[in-house]
Amino acid sequence: MNTNIDNVHDDHHHTPTGIMRWITTTNHKDIGTLYLWFSLLMFFIGGFMALIIRAELFEPGLQLVIPGFFNQMTTMHALIMIFGAVMPAFVGLANWQVPLMIGAPDMALPRLNNWSFWILPFAFTMMLSTLFFESGGPAAGWTLYPPLSLQGGDSMPFVILSIHMLGISSILGAINIIATILNMRAPGMTLMKLPMFIWTWLITAFLLIAAMPVLAGAITMLLTDRFFGTSFFTASGGGDPVMFQHIFWFFGHPEVYILILPAFGIVSTILPTFSRKKLFGYDSMVYATVSIALLSFIVWAHHMFTVGMPLAGEIFFMLTTMLIAVPTGVKVFNWVATMWQGSMTFETPMLFSIAFIILFTIGGFSGLMLAMTPADFQYHDTYFVVAHFHYVLVPGAVFAIIAAVYYWLPKWTGKMYDEGLGKLHFWLTTIFVNLTFFPQHFVGLAGMPRRIPDYPVQFADFNAISSIGAFGFGLSQLLFLYILYKTLKQNKTVEDKAWDGAEGLEWTLSSPPPYHSFETPPKIN
């Protein structure tokens, strides 16, 4: 019996090498790495599209692209960034960190894990290939509102199928994360001892399972409206175009929190490390996250205040939306209280986390303003909204992801990044991100609608500034690529506990951790 077990165990170490290692891997670390590199690639592709948009908007008048292609760029930029860059980056971080942080040997469903990842390259190849179709890619905005999306060319069924694949990938990933967190924690790690990053991901995973099938339903109805003669959303056939918006945003609002909750977890992990002080109000942080997740299901129609809802509906969605400010405020206050009377140092992950708190809060402020229905009638579909959601997604979600990479990179690779270059990356990124998005508040308030390739001349100045900022931001990310390259190339190694204030099971392992870690569960005090 014993020899048998030994043989099985030996098999593990005879993994394929080269490309086959990555295609067949069921190891959470390998899959995490795949997710992270993939998301970085998508970040650059989506970013390149953003630069095409900003280049066209640099001056009034059309200089570079025709309006139809511009609309394809805004649509694809959003789809790529949401489904290709931010979500896979968080899943990649979860793959690496969930087993390490809860003391599990791997994810609960390793083969499913492999499949979840390998769906993505095929889905995005299909989605991106539509740009080369004669009729072009999708151009109705990432929200795919009918009847406009039903007018689309040949790209539509391809995009819908690829979104279905992304949905399957996300749901499988979420199932895996829930199964891992609920079943594979080290003995003694009760739910209320979970690291915050694990808590936020657990809640995110439930949101994914609840929200993604709703999107799948909505886009399937679009597909049958287009090809099988149904008229769910076509008024002339007795359907209702507004119903699509209700269904879409019932998915869309939880989706927004899917994009930000893991970021909350990351910041709640990094701040205590560099403040050398425990996270303030752990319990209330957990409850606040749960409340935000629950509220996310009853606020969806604030994305559509201008569709002509009944007064009672407008008041209801305004009040519930305002309510979200309470748990979100609690999170921000707890972060500040964590820093208060700490003993802070300002390494790159800490800098990105502090910028996250300030800039995410600014995005939260404009969010609160947008919640006010009377004012939203003016804000809706303007650059004010564009500024708002970029503030919560770029210096929000993306900053948290970058912070997480700097924070755990020494653990993953056993090598420390160049701190000076990291700080330079931080300052360039932060300055340019504000230069890009802050002026968009002004043009939005002054009356510039979103999703337009050309604009009246009174918006020219701030658009020029915004475009300069965008190019600065984009180029600064090449520095990030160089920092990663330089880190991986060097020979110096770091200690197991790379940060003196760090706490958590991952720091008890060697840097880099063994290919199979926690084969025997660690002890929790």
Add this chain to the structure above:
Amino acid sequence: MRKIVTLFAAIFPSITFAAWEVNMPRGVTPTSEIAYDIHMLMFWITVIIGILVFGVMIYSIIYHRKSVGYIPANFHESTKVEIIWTIIPFLILIGCAIPATKALIMMEDTSDASVTLKVTGYQWMWEYEYLEDGVNFFSKIDNESNKARRLNSGINVNKVDNYLRNVDNIVVLPTNTKVRILLTASDVIHAWWVPELGGKKDAIPGYINEMWLNIKKPGTYRGQCAELCGKDHAFMPIVVKAVPKIEFKKWVSIQKNNRVAKNK
């Protein structure tokens, strides 16, 4: 500001004509004024909260750092402060919700309007119908803007009069009159928006949405479609000219005569 503008002018000669508008216009209707007031109320509330929260944080960043030898404290929870900073924001929000709800009720009350204007969105123009007077016409982007907006048209758009905000047929409305606007669309969803006249509302196929205006000041007000409606979404402007009631009556009768003349 002057200096910055001059500096910018040196770098980008084409953009010197633009104004540095940074805020929402207060507008000339009760609905635009209330939207502006709510906007400014929320703006100042968030500014004050921002100063307090970021102030504490920046103080902490300056004084509670390892490099000045600060020893970390040990505290990490307090139910009392958690309750305080849950309840205070809640009360502030109630304070905001009351005026906002009142404003919303006022904005959605379209009763007792004396002029009804039906607006229909098309790809890519607007149709206007004065229901009481039987006047109707289409309104689309003016020729000059339409030529200049072509890819590499070679026309300096800064020299075009009201580039992208000018139309062939202007909508005329009376001042100091409650005007009900009915909105619908024939193909895809559009949104009718003139910032100075208040908020926007979607024009949706199969729906008839309502909003109202009461323009207090005569003048010409410009806006454009605000809901992505296809490739020429950026090129369906709206121009509303508000004139005193008597002039409006005159304009209506001229339109009617023109119609009769055309039909003959």
